[in-house]
């Protein structure tokens with residue numbers, strides 16, 4: 029997820045440009061770069077890798093320049109290479125741009141510019157913008173007119189910033205369907221794709237709207253309408269956040285922020301190319317044995333995947349907890365091990381993969397962190413692109429992993445003839461509708477879930493039940509509860525209860541039941557029979573349910589039923605919020621619970 033920052037100042041800007049891009053790192057990126065005006069020409073420093081890696085080569089912090097822009101790139105058009113990293117420049121380096129978004133008509137523009145004699149250095153859609161400005165400048169000789177001419181030719185989405193030696197005292201910026209704001213400081217002004225880019229230096233901001241562009245100098249700024257060229261009077265908004273809160277996007281904890289990022293994270297997962305999904309599906313289809321590997325949350329994700337592969341693709345793909353994998357392993361050169369890991373560094377999973385590789389197995393992975401050990405060691409990786417997950421407790425990364433396994437199961441089901449083209453289309457439409465349904469829960473149910481969490485915050489023991497594919501959801505929901513609240517919470521299949529654990533049920537043990545929609549038929553009926561069993565022994569049952577009619581619960585949260593395919597995801601989001609609010613009620617260290625680490629790199 030790209031980020032933009034820029035500074036124009038009476039003082040050297042190296043430190044502020046460096047801090048600006050560093051504070052955009054949380055968005056996730058694969059390369060970064062800066063451009064600055066130096067003695068009436070523009071210098072560009074960029075590379076793949078982290079801001080600190082680029083800084084250590086390029087000494088960004090030591091810059092004495094007073095005007096510059098910077099960018100963190102998350103690749104969309106073109107591979108992750110130094111050439112494709114931003115900033116991008118026109119043929120003669122006179123117009124240099126950074127861009128977030130996608131230029132929809134870039135192919136046509138690029139062809140026209142090539143015909144006009146322009147030379148391209150990258151594969152990006154962004155580079156056309158720099159050449160387009162140069163083309164318009166050749167006609168008008170005026171930077172602002174060239175800027176406006178280029179913007180008017182663009183279709184798609186953009187947040188943009190540009191510098192040029194032809195107007196060395198200004199940064200030009202604009203937005204269309206992508207955020208871009210101006211920071212108004214003292215003896216310096218700023219631009220950013222969000223407040224984090226400059227919040228350490230000023231809290232006074234001017235928010236550009238679609239169809240507006242800004243021209244920012246050291247001590248002033250103007251905003252104009254792209255259509256009419258008229259000046260737009262803007263008001264300055266003072267952000268009431270400190271920089272730490274801002275980095276959390278205004279949320280009190282990263283966990284809540286990351287729960288709220290899930291709609292966007294799912295959209296990103298759905299935009300991962302079909303070819304990437306197909307490449308792993310090829311490996312799974314070719315293998316004689318497939319194992320899904322994870323540990324902790326990712327084991328539950330793998331278990332969820334096992335149900336999906338069975339249900340959608342009639343395929344046997346057992347989930348194995350990676351801490352136990354070596355003790356069970358029967359892999360050989362006909363096996364495929366698909367590992368799931370947000371960090372890509374988990375020791376148990378790394379060791380299991382190493383072991384499987386030694387036995388000749390093929391390996392693949394779903395990983396959130398690019399360049400991590402697991403991403404590098406497997407034959408094929410799907411980078412889930414969920415952006416950084418800072419909270420130790422995994423939420424958005426896990427949900428996205430489940431989405432990617434769903435896409436894999438749909439692909440395999442199509443190949444194996446268990447899903448017709450029509451059903452595939454239905455499933456894909458259901459996945460596309462999911463982000464909006466998650467948003468509805470976040471917007472409309474958070475208050476109810478918070479109230480429930482505070483009502484039950486003193487409960488000492490929870491049992492989480494689910495059946496079928498709702499069983500791994502119950503397991504993951506119970507893990508969320510225990511890791512962030514330190515309250516005992518065990519997950520198990522509803523049917524397992526009567527084989528022992530029922531003896532624990534009394535009025536002090538609370539049971540949370542993840543109930544499928546009534547349309548699930550037998551699964552619904554069987555789940556409700558577990559509810560009855562607990563109630564018959566005087567147990568308290570909290571239902572996360574889709575059935576507004578059936579109210580045998582002591583307390584419940586009723587969700588609106590989506591499709592059968594996506595119904596398991598929504599109770600998970602509700603359970604994440606329940607765990608979060610219970611933790612805040614108990615004043616736990618939400619983002620860094622005791623004894624846990626984000627990457628577990630020990631045996």
Ligand code: AGP
Nearest residue numbers: 324325326369370371374421422
């Ligand atoms: C998740 O909330 C947990 N903190 C933990 O179980 C985690 O899922 C597990 O350690 C695996 O981590 P990974 O995804 O980074 O491999």
